[in-house]
Amino acid sequence: MSKDKQFRLPGYQQYSVPKGPNSHGSMILVRATIPSSEVEPVHCGDGVEAQAVRIHLANDSLVVYNIYKPPTKRLEAGELLTQATQELVLVAGDxxxxxxTFNSTTRMNQDGHHLVELLTDGPEITLINTGEPTHILGGTLDLTFISTELxxxxxxxxxxxxxxxxFAKTTTLRMELLPPPPRLPPRWNTKKANWKLYQDELQKWFSNYEPAEYIDQLNQDLTDxxxxxxxxxxxxxxxxxxHHKDYWFYNDEVREQNQHIQKTSPTIPFP
Known part of the structure; x- marks a missing residue:
């Protein structure tokens, strides 16, 4: 969408990437009564357009991804779909x-093979398309993935x-039907506490402490x-x-190595 033709929908928070030389333009609209914030999207391949918004829920949050991969670009979705090991996600786009797997009448290309491999290796993420064509000519180009627990x-x-x-696609998530998230385990393992050391150290602090003048500061000092x-x-x-026992964190170094592995892996020729 060009800057001279701005779109506004009253009652909705708008997150948009304008159309430009290297962008086809994309937009995510969230009802204004629902708390939301923009998120830096993970890398999905050179030239692949990605947009992400976090929807803040009562007991959790949901990250919504909007993806467009041009036909001539190569998809790198490993990091994208692995997000489901860390948080609730909905990933949709062209x-x-x-x-x-997406459409029984279609022939396989490299990006399709890549996605199916990731789905096979990642039980935390699920494709929820029903198999119906999403294009008027019969193709299934638009895919929707969600965290398996959803x-x-x-x-x-x-x-x-x-x-x-x-065709437009509608994904409805009845979040109120989800069971509440499990309570986090206690932060301190009190069964293995060295109570003598704790008492001695606290006594040492108290003997050197100059009491604060105001009760709020005294309370904060004691808490600290x-x-x-x-x-x-x-x-x-x-x-x-x-979500998963093999939870792992991405940083710049891991991201770079992940991209390198995907780019240097042997390619399989597809018709």
Whole structure:
């Protein structure tokens, strides 16, 4: 969307990437009564357009990705779909990927093979398309992925009336039907605490403490001292990730290596 033709929809928070020399333009609209914030999207391949917005829910949050992969670009979706190991996600867009998994009548291309491999290796993410064509010529170019734990409360369908050359897709998530997230385990492992060390360190702090003049500062100082001495004497618990035991973090170095592996992996020729 060009800057001279700005779109506004009253009652909605608008997140948009304007159309430009290297962008086809994209937009995510969130009802203004729902808290939301823009998120820096992960890298999905050179020339692949990605947009992300976090929807803040009562007990959790959902990151919504809007993707467009031009037909001539190569998709790198490993980091994108791995997001489901860390948080609730909905990933939707035009992937220009072809595979019989998406549509039984289509022929496979490299991007389709790439996505199906990721789905096979990542049980935390699920494709929820029903197999119906998303393009008026019969192709299935538009795909919707969600965190697997959302599948029981999800509904995906085609809108036959709202269309251009692609049909509109509707994904409904009944988030209120999800069970509440599990309570986090206690931060401190008090069963292994060195209580003598804790008491000695706290006593040492108190003997050197000059009491604050105001009660609020006194309260803050005492709280900080308890926290500090607990760090020395009480070991922390070691909770596992709530989504997957192999939870791992991406940083710039890991991201670079991930991209290098995907780019240098042997390619399989597809017709």
């Amino acid at each position: 992937f220009n990927a072809h595979h019989p 599948v029981p409360v999800a509904q995906w369908e085609i809108d036959d009336e709202l269309t251009s050359d692609h 001292a308890i926290q500090h001495e607990a760090e020395k004497a009480i070991p922390k618990t070691n909770p596992t990730n709530r």
